[in-house]
Amino acid sequence: MPDPTIGERIRGAFRDKDALRPKAAVFSLTATSAGRVLGELAGLLLLASLTGLINGAAMVAAIYGVQWEVSDLLGMTQLACSAVLGAWLTWRVRQRPDPKGTPRWWPPLRTPAAGVLALTVFFTAIPIDSMLHDDVGPALFGCAVAWLAVEVCRAHGVWADNGAPYTAVQRLHAWQIAQMGFVACAATGFLFGWLAMFFLWIGPDSVPVMQDDQLSALGISGPVELVLAVVRAVVIEDVVIVAATVTLMKAVRRPTWEIYTLICLIEVALHAYFGLPAIGAAVMAAGRVWLYLRYRSLLPLMVSHALWDFVPTLQSLPSIPRMALGIGLILTVSLVDTRLKKAAGKGKPSAPSPVAPAAAAGDEVRNP
Structure with missing residues (x-):
């Protein structure tokens, strides 16, 4: 008999992946x-x-x-x-x-x-x-x-x-x-x-x-x-x-x-x-x-x-220093990208329980 949690695990994996993507913005309206x-x-x-x-x-x-x-x-x-x-x-x-919360000074x-x-x-x-x-x-x-x-x-x-x-x-x-x-x-x-x-x-x-x-x-x-x-x-x-x-x-x-x-x-x-x-x-x-x-x-x-x-x-810049700087920039970007994804993966929200209502993906993202 198949494990009843496999489907939920798959859905949870997709929710976790979506949680690591930027969320769409919401713009406020004004009464003016x-x-x-x-x-x-x-x-x-x-x-x-x-x-x-x-x-x-x-x-x-x-x-x-x-x-x-x-x-x-x-x-x-x-x-x-x-x-x-x-x-x-x-x-x-x-x-x-x-x-409220403005510093007094x-x-x-x-x-x-x-x-x-x-x-x-x-x-x-x-x-x-x-x-x-x-x-x-x-x-x-x-x-x-x-x-x-x-x-x-x-x-x-x-x-x-x-x-x-x-x-x-x-x-x-x-x-x-x-x-x-x-x-x-x-x-x-x-x-x-x-x-x-x-x-x-x-x-x-x-x-x-x-x-x-x-x-x-x-x-x-x-x-x-x-x-x-x-x-x-x-x-x-x-x-x-x-x-x-x-x-x-x-x-x-x-x-x-x-x-x-x-x-x-x-x-x-x-x-x-x-x-x-x-x-x-x-x-x-x-x-x-x-x-x-x-x-x-x-x-x-x-x-x-x-x-x-x-x-x-x-x-x-001469061609060689320019190429060296470009390679260094690419390596730096790759390193930063890897570290940020690793840090975000550790703190990503776990899949919600089947008995509890599903929380919105990306609750860690601050709402506007």
Whole structure:
């Protein structure tokens, strides 16, 4: 006579396997009017992308041989955006109530911290030729816009992330999402390169294509400049353009196609300095939006995006060190993946008893 527990064991094994996969996200709705939410989102996106759009338009014009001097316009735009950002952020921070469990020392410091950041962002936006204005200021501006995006989401009763991973299963889920995010970025990078070669083959005189490498086009010449540029890109593109946009638009029940369309258009415009190959940015945008819509996990997307943004620095290395670094990276990823799966396997939930109601797979995963 067959063992009556075999079928349950098989079903339990499948439940255990599913428990080690990231769970689909659930987005909250807001009671605030849709017009107000979308209006604040439009303001966030304008602050986050306006200077990048102006700079990208100037670079595209330069590809066509049109020299458009925008330094004064960029300086005044950045200064105006910094003033609006500082006032808006300080006001939002002052208006936010303190939830239960907030440390007593934080509320008295929160508003002064926002004020100090706002003043720092404003003064570093003053158009003078220095590293503070060219590199530190934009990075701080991006961090301030990201903070404002978090405050806007909180004000409307929604939250843009599931939180940091605490358990072994949650850490494995975050690792899997980061891997998928890195693949989306890598696919975009290869698409950029392929499109550039294709359009150059067609004829550089008829199709706008960036002639220099990405770092040269952005004026990045040192490691400090690169780190600050990556910080700005990650906090603006992932926190504001992806997470806040998806969260707020889902909160007012906007259709998914509108979310994809808006974010892809913004990302393509921000990468306009690539020329026509910038259309490849839509792939990275769509991939990250899909991951965020499915899992609502922000930190893994930020980490994978930051790691990919450092890849262009490998182009300057000789072939042998580049190959050695690549092999070391592959081995490190494999080791981390194995250790996380092993740790998550030890803590995975056991199969539920046939007499007890089956618990939802992945109870260890924190619900939004």
